[in-house]
Amino acid sequence: MNQQSFANTGKLVRFILRLDRFRMLIWLLALTFFTLMVPLAFLDLYPSQADRDVMAETMENPAMTAMVGPGDLGNYTVGAMTAHQMLLLTAVVVGLMNILLMNRYTRSEEEDGRRELVRSLPVGKLANLNASFIILSLLNSLLAIITGVGLYALGIDSMGLSGSLLYGLILGVTGLFFAGLTALIAQITENARTVFGFSLALLLIAYLIRAIGDVGHEALSWVSPLGWVTAAEVYSANNWWVLLLLIGGTLLFVALAFYLNAIRDLDAGFLPSRSGKRQASPLLLSPLGLAFRLQRTGIMSWAIAMLLVGVSYGSVMGDLDSFFGSNEMMQQLLASQEGTSFTAQFVSVLMVVVALIGTVSPVMAVLRLNGEEKKDRLDHLLGRAVSRTRLVAGYLVIAVINGFLMLSLAAGGLWLAAASVMEEPFAFGEIYGAGLAYYPAMLVMVGLVVLLIGFVPKVSSVVWLYVFYSFFVLYFGGVFQFPEWVGKLSPFGYIPELPVDEMEWAPVVILIVIAVGLTAVGMLGFNRRDIQG
Amino acid sequence: MALLKTEGLTKMFGNFKAVDDINIDVQKGEVYGFIGPNGAGKSTTIRVLLGMLKATNGKASIFGKDVWQDAVEIHKRIAYVPGDVNLWPNLTGGEVIDLFMKLRGGAMNKNRREELIGKFNFDPSKKCRTYSKGNRQKVSLIAAFASDADLYILDEPTSGLDPLMERTFQECVMEARDEGKSVLLSSHILSEVERLCDRVGIIRDGQIIESGSLDELRHLTRTNLNVETKQQITSLDDMKGVHHVERKEQALSLQVDTENLDDVIRHISQFGVVKLESAPPTLEDLFMRHYEGASASGGES
Incomplete structure (x- = not known):
């Protein structure tokens, strides 16, 4: 590693800045915005210490601890609340940002062959890695300073200067920790997809290890860097020394990454590249099999996420009635009705949210067809003995089963967790039915995507706007007092809100008919139009 | 007997005439060369023939069937190799070859598959993301020649192959012809066309400006x-x-x-x-003669 190895680092730094300034700016703005919004929202939602103490009680269960880590529940100030509910999750997102960006600047560049072009110029062997670190150090420092100073500037009593700066620094240093980890993995494995998969897996494992540790085996939490994040006890004990652990880990990774980069060939890694299958399994050999194979990982991850969403919502059901009884804002959100428990109303609102999150997966499944078309890969299938109808049907089957699976997992998880914490639990059918009632609305969304792909494939992703619209009007409808027709513009607005409302079959039947109609017309359009390419 | 025949085939994209009144035919047992520069309309014609694009005007048939209506039936008996082969990055070459062979239908000829993998010196156990352009083309070529098709439609199939593999490819085409198969070969590598093709059609700005056997074309020049x-x-x-x-x-x-x-x-x-x-005159001479002076009017690509 001589001086030459770093030649022209400065120019590369400026080059990366030029390429990615907007990407970095958006990350920075989004993270800062959410970090600063949350304490203000908490101040609004829980104005008195009594409100916050009720919240602390709700948080005092293993599921919440597993999700957000331990908190200072005995002295649950707005600051302690923010640090408890937000710091860990934000740190995970910052980690994700660093994984994505570091991978983008290192192994992706190399794999796409751009690094070779750059390296043929008078640029040092380690200059690219060096520049990537400098860029991410700058970005993480900015994030640390802006959030730290910003939190203090909110002027909330319980959020002092020391705690606020620590909050920002924890985010920034955790970011660098994962940037270093990713840089190291980028030296070891040969392709960018694997680097991302590996790094993300380590991030999630770190999260899970500390979840298990926080719930029962405290020593285990110390193994995970994300355990160090919560151990900082920001806005209560303010343990600055955890920064040293994170910085130490970062330096170790960085040094190793530089060393490995210095001794390896361009485009090479250290893991022997695994040979894949020479022959396809029979399951792959159909349009349906291919469509499933392409989305398998995505569907499975989404399914796990849905189960977790269900379980975590379910786990807070135990003492909801006392909590909502004392909170005006929440009462408004739930548009209080006589004769039903708050918990039942909470379930009915949750189900809309769960159904809409669950809708994302089947919608993605159908949109994948459009993605394949954009990449000119449909010609491979349609140029063989595959009809267009059979092709679309493959994606459709996946979407339809997928949607059912997502709702089932979320509703099932919710029931299971709720049943274990409630004194008088809901019947399984009550919760599962409430979730599954949204299935027809989900199918309408799927049908809409088929319609869009059949006639206006280039703009088919506008369906996301409609999904977002549905989420917005149905979730916040109560708070903003929207007129009823606003909700009726979404198929989700026609579904009876079980278990509070009575079940109605008419909208269900009509929505299914609409879904089938949209799909059929969309298929007709797809059969008649040109395939792009 | 014409296996493939177009009559007045026209394809418009908006106001742009990509393919303009094209008449070609490919006879049983012949190799037809379809030559022209990039953007002349070769690939558009081929995508119409495959039923990906709907002809604006005119007729096109393969095996006497309409290319749009009966696409699936036709595709059971043809093999297609695109010029730009974009594959799924996380499947291996071997998996894709199997998929392609299976989707065409008919029997899977495992021996032929292995023979071609050897001939093209191809490693089917790697993920497609690691393949160079030439290797991606090999996937498509192996799947095509391992199948027992009656008509091969090859759209610039050799643009990424090295000279050795190019020769292997030419052997495969000649073998197919010797078995009485027909080939529609679109290319701008003129030496390849000269070597393989019985008849050629030269396309410019969407129109066939010259067609016939090489001897006939030479006679005109x-x-x-x-x-x-x-x-x-x-x-x-x-x-x-x-x-x-x-x-x-x-x-x-x-x-x-x-x-x-x-x-x-x-x-x-x-x-x-x-x-x-x-x-x-070489084909290049013929070709250049048609294009000299025409590039000013026809340079849309």
Whole structure:
């Protein structure tokens, strides 16, 4: 590693800045915005210490601890609340940002062959890695300073200067920790997809290890860097020394990454590249099999996420009635009705949210067809003995089963967790039915995507706007007092809100008919139009 | 018997005529070369023939069936290789070959598959994301030639292959022809077309401007002559059908229109011929003649 190895680092730094300034700016703005919004929202939602103490009680269960880590529940100030509910999750997102960006600047560049072009110029062997670190150090420092100073500037009593700066620094240093980890993995494995998969897996494992540790085996939490994040006890004990652990880990990774980069060939890694299958399994050999194979990982991850969403919502059901009884804002959100428990109303609102999150997966499944078309890969299938109808049907089957699976997992998880914490639990059918009632609305969304792909494939992703619209009007409808027709513009607005409302079959039947109609017309359009390419 | 036939085939994209009144036919057992520069309309024509694009006007049929209506039936008996092969990054080459063979239907000829994998020197156990352009083309070529098709539609199939693999490819095409299969080969590698094709069609700006067997095409054009004579040849430049006369000391090179060849040879022979070489025009000569001066009007790509 001589001086030459770093030649022209400065120019590369400026080059990366030029390429990615907007990407970095958006990350920075989004993270800062959410970090600063949350304490203000908490101040609004829980104005008195009594409100916050009720919240602390709700948080005092293993599921919440597993999700957000331990908190200072005995002295649950707005600051302690923010640090408890937000710091860990934000740190995970910052980690994700660093994984994505570091991978983008290192192994992706190399794999796409751009690094070779750059390296043929008078640029040092380690200059690219060096520049990537400098860029991410700058970005993480900015994030640390802006959030730290910003939190203090909110002027909330319980959020002092020391705690606020620590909050920002924890985010920034955790970011660098994962940037270093990713840089190291980028030296070891040969392709960018694997680097991302590996790094993300380590991030999630770190999260899970500390979840298990926080719930029962405290020593285990110390193994995970994300355990160090919560151990900082920001806005209560303010343990600055955890920064040293994170910085130490970062330096170790960085040094190793530089060393490995210095001794390896361009485009090479250290893991022997695994040979894949020479022959396809029979399951792959159909349009349906291919469509499933392409989305398998995505569907499975989404399914796990849905189960977790269900379980975590379910786990807070135990003492909801006392909590909502004392909170005006929440009462408004739930548009209080006589004769039903708050918990039942909470379930009915949750189900809309769960159904809409669950809708994302089947919608993605159908949109994948459009993605394949954009990449000119449909010609491979349609140029063989595959009809267009059979092709679309493959994606459709996946979407339809997928949607059912997502709702089932979320509703099932919710029931299971709720049943274990409630004194008088809901019947399984009550919760599962409430979730599954949204299935027809989900199918309408799927049908809409088929319609869009059949006639206006280039703009088919506008369906996301409609999904977002549905989420917005149905979730916040109560708070903003929207007129009823606003909700009726979404198929989700026609579904009876079980278990509070009575079940109605008419909208269900009509929505299914609409879904089938949209799909059929969309298929007709797809059969008649040109395939792009 | 024409396996593939188009009549007045036209494809518009908005107001742009990508394919303009094209008439071609591919007979059983012949290799038809479809040549033209990038953007001339070769791939668009082929995608219409495959039923990916709907013809704006005209008719196209393969095996006597309509290419749009009966696409699936037709595709059971054809094999297609696109020029730009975009594959799924996380499947291996072997998986994709199997998928392609299976989707065509019919029996999977495992022996033929292995034989071709060996011939093309291809490693099917790697993920597609690691393949170079040439290797991605091999996936498509192996799947095509391992299948028992009656018609091969090949759209610039060799643009990423090295000379050795290019030869392997040519062997595969010739083998197919010897078995009585038909091939529609679109290309801009003229030496390849010259070597393989029985007939060619030259396309420019969406129109076929010349078609026929290579001999027929050559007949319409000029022969290259190299002559050395005892005496200096005079008054050659004024003769009908003589072009591009160049003098190098005693030697002389010129091009002669085929119909004036007789007159010119008679004239030259008066000067005491020491050496006479004649060469038929290459396809490149033919091609260039059609494109010279036309590039100004037809450069949309």
